[in-house]
Amino acid sequence: MTRTLTLSGAAGLAILLASASTLAQPPQPPAGPQPYSVGQPLGLPVTPAPDGKFEPMSNNVKVYGAIYSAESCSYDPVRQLIVVPNRGVAQNVQVNNAWVSLLNHDGSVHTARWIGVQNPGDQRARLTPPLVLNEPLGSDIVNGVLYLADRDGGTSQSDPSVSVVRKFDMKSGEPAGEVRIPQSTGFNDIEVAADGTIYATQTGGQNGDTWQVWKITPAGEASVFVQGAPLRQPNGIALDPKGNIVVANMGNEDVLTFSPAGTLVATEKAAQSGSDGLVIMPDGTKYVSSVILGGVSRIRPGGQAELIARNIPSAASMCYDEGARQLVIPMNANNALAFIPLN
Numbered sequence: 001m002t003r004t005l006t007l008s009g010a011a012g013l014a015i016l017l018a019s020a021s022t023l024a025q026p027p028q029p030p031a032g033p034q035p036y037s038v039g040q041p042l043g044l045p046v047t048p049a050p051d052g053k054f055e056p057m058s059n060n061v062k063v064y065g066a067i068y069s070a071e072s073c074s075y076d077p078v079r080q081l082i083v084v085p086n087r088g089v090a091q092n093v094q095v096n097n098a099w100v101s102l103l104n105h106d107g108s109v110h111t112a113r114w115i116g117v118q119n120p121g122d123q124r125a126r127l128t129p130p131l132v133l134n135e136p137l138g139s140d141i142v143n144g145v146l147y148l149a150d151r152d153g154g155t156s157q158s159d160p161s162v163s164v165v166r167k168f169d170m171k172s173g174e175p176a177g178e179v180r181i182p183q184s185t186g187f188n189d190i191e192v193a194a195d196g197t198i199y200a201t202q203t204g205g206q207n208g209d210t211w212q213v214w215k216i217t218p219a220g221e222a223s224v225f226v227q228g229a230p231l232r233q234p235n236g237i238a239l240d241p242k243g244n245i246v247v248a249n250m251g252n253e254d255v256l257t258f259s260p261a262g263t264l265v266a267t268e269k270a271a272q273s274g275s276d277g278l279v280i281m282p283d284g285t286k287y288v289s290s291v292i293l294g295g296v297s298r299i300r301p302g303g304q305a306e307l308i309a310r311n312i313p314s315a316a317s318m319c320y321d322e323g324a325r326q327l328v329i330p331m332n333a334n335n336a337l338a339f340i341p342l343n
Helices: 009-024
Strands: 074-076 081-086 099-103 109-115 139-142 145-152 162-169 175-181 190-192 198-202 212-216 222-227 234-239 245-249 254-258 264-269 275-280 286-290 296-299 306-309 319-321 326-330 337-341
Touching (some): 074 139, 139 190, 175 212, 245 275, 286 326
Antiparallel strands (some): 081 099, 139 145, 145 162, 212 222, 245 254, 286 296
């Protein structure tokens, strides 16, 4: 004989709410050290299951979003996806809060949280290896390695900010090393040469001594590459087809080209000041985005700058999506990406 138990009133409601709360909670990983893992494409479970079970979201659903306070992006030619580091909340709110998203060409979400699917705190600390990703700004992908301009510190006025370039393996998402530069308070954008040499901008403030471009060798030796004028709050950085280092100033319209020895060899001007993003095509054409005035300049070799897009709010450090022949521009606090097809 089957018996039915009926509960009513406050007691029944309490049990129902407790049951719903239990069902709503994602499974928690067991205590103790955990193997390093990354997030799956959209589907369930969000956090990788111990037995590896995963079911993708049905293909008749499209999702747009997953971006929070992104400053840069990079293109992964292997996966043919847009890689976007999300800064998360500031260091003085919560440390180790950032993550990396993977997006399709149309802006829809492929993997909402690839690197950083785990919660800050014990979940990240117990990974083998542990995951640390605080507030990444500039990014680059070279030879299967994702480089991120991150930082430590800055949790309070008495805790100085320190530049850290963190590396991640593009196949596994695992940490692949880091370089700390205690002499720098924070890198903005980075560009990495084929041999692993890193060039990084420190935008600085009103004091010219704080306007710096750093060079970090593959062995991790860091030195100031260029300092002071003609830099003026340097922001975007990229390598041209000849291997020169090109820097876009935020404090004026200048786009500066330096030789590998640090000698200024050319000065061009964007159509607007406030430069942030910089993309250089194989033919030498430069695209420069203004985070302040919202335009995108195109500078063809030997030509004058022309605006190809206008009024993009907070147009930050863009990347080139080779697979779709488009510029992709993170919009900082707007928590979005702008897409500009190139003809």
